[in-house]
Amino acid sequence: MSHPHPELGAPPKLPKGGLRVTPLGGLGEIGRNMTVFEYGGRLLIVDCGVLFPEEEQPGIDLILPDFTSIRDRLDDIDGIVLTHGHEDHIGGVPYLLREKPDIPLIGSKLTLALIEAKLQEHRIRPYTLEVKEGHTERIGSFDCEFVAVNHSIPDALAVAIRTPAGMVVHTGDFKMDQLPLDRRLTDLPAFARLGEEGIDLLLSDSTNAEVPGFVPPERDISNVLRTVFANAQKRIIVASFASHVHRIQQILDAAHEYGRRVAFVGRSMVRNMGIARELGYLKVPAGLVVDVKTLDDLPDDEVVLVCTGSQGEPMAALSRMANRDHQIRIVPGDTVILASSLIPGNENAVYRVINGLTRWGADVVHKGNAKVHVSGHASAGELLYFYNICKPKNLMPVHGEWRHLRANAELGALTGVPKDRIVIAEDGVVVDLVKGVAKITGKVQAGYVYVDGLSVGDVTETHLKDRRILGDEGIISVFVVVDSSTGKIVGGPDLHARGSGIEDSALSGVVPKIDEALAKAAQDGVADAHQLQQLIRRSVGKWVSDNYRRRPMILPVVVEV
Secondary structure (H helix, E strand, O other), X not given: OEOOOOOOOOOOOOOOOOEEEEEEEOXXXXXXXXXXXXXXXXEEEEOOOOEOOOOOOOOOOEEEOOOHHHHOOHHHEEEEEOOOOOHHHXXXXXXXXXXXXXXXXXXXXXXXXXXXXXXXXXXXXXXXXXXXXXXXXXXXXXXXXXXXXXXXXXXXXXXXXXXXXXXEEEOOOXXXXXXXXXXXXOOHHHHHHHHHHOOOEEEEEOOEOOOOOXXXXXXXXXXXXXHHHHHOOOOEEEEOOOOOHHHHHHHHHHHHHOOOEEEEEOHHHHHHHHHHHHOOOOOOOOOOEOOHXXXXXXXHHHEEEEEOOOOOOOOOHHHHHHOOOOOOOOOOOOEEEEOOOOOOOOHHHHHHHHHHHHHOOOEEEOXXXXXXXXXXXXXXXXXXXXXXXHOOOOEEEEOEOHHHXXXXXXXXXXXXXXXXXXXXXXXXXXXXXXXXXXXXXXXXXXXXXXXXXXXXXXXOHHHHHHHHHHHHHOEEEEEEEEOOOOOOEEEEEEEEEEOOOOOHHHHHHHHHHHHHHHHHHHHOOOOOHHHHHHHHHHHHHHHHHHHHOOOOEEEEEEEEO
16 A cells, blocks of 8 residues: 655656546545546546634634645636535635636535535625536546435535546545435446446545444434434424435424424524425425524424534534523423534534533433434445445545545455555645556645634644643733843833733742843843843743743733833
């Protein structure tokens, strides 16, 4: 198995007749999925998603793929193929289209409807091409065939990309539910046909590669939901992804069966379910869904609320309910269902929400104590089955953390893919398919691009480090006035602490240290404000460390007069 090396340099020029594959996100992480394919000087992008921030990224709203490597080649892009409508696959599209709004978007009906609604908020009207499973479209230099796959959102597609360099198949996210609610199966006969034709490189979903066996059918959840609905005494509040149409359908069916009305809470939930209902993906009996404002007129045992926040997102409806920061107040006897998995990295945030809800008296039903979620990603048994059908000549695991990519590679090897034809890459690593062999040839920039409010890319790792220090250790400010010619103190120093756990009065102990350092600097003829700030920072930092074993941010201000 080939693997990336940290000292990889820029890739060489792509050999004539070769196909270049550059993942800009989604490898070594769950989210931010984006892969760039290049043939004959033209580019095709598959997916452009976002990654959601973790606790060590305070203040960040979203994390985007890094567009640096393609920014001067936007005119070479023939299109963006979107495999399905989840945020980790479409959430970055508005930010790429800000740079060139006329890049065509290619996807299924529901996927395009979801991204068009999102782009409307960014005031972008995209060029779109709707495709269905079984369709073949010529997208610039690329012949693309679309194949139905089953996932936790309707209308998901895999794509087979044909060029003279060979055929590449990108699965997108998929599983093999044999009893899907919409009766839309992963099209194994189509994959078998592609396998017989010859798949030169397979990019395969790795998320559940460590999980043995097969994913249970989505419909298995129905009986569990019925039991919860039958036993609930008061309101039922369900938190789910705003795009999980199949899960919401089962909630609606259970609510209808037990005589409850349903209200959607949260902008994204209301928007997405409205789109799904309008397009016929969500079947809603007449009178079942009501406006949240009418719930006060209904008895508690006739109410179901469906909201976002299943991952513990701070600003989502469920988190705000847990923090008593929402118009909907949790009361003893309410039942809360977290109908989703735990995305790696979100565990602490989710359990914090569960504890908050429990504190106010809610009965919380989640994956840990009831079968209220099944995954949307193929487990090891399904992947083995899939590889035996596809018989890829080269394999590149995608969509997963390192452990998932490794596990997926091992599964490919078990089914007969030669180990030297299995490429384990990471974001930015360039893989060239030349004469039927896929090999790593270099690396391009593919770091995190942070969205913070209206700023995109302005916040750096240095800024985040400062935020973490401020959050963990607090700040001490030092204000000093010095003579610009001699460097001697003529005012101050004044010290103030915030969030450091040190009282301002206690800081008087460091004043002699500052006086001494600045006096010595004046003797040595040092009068530069920046150098004096550094002296103050070191003096205060050492004193705080020696006396308190803490490392707050030291912010010295030197005014020259």
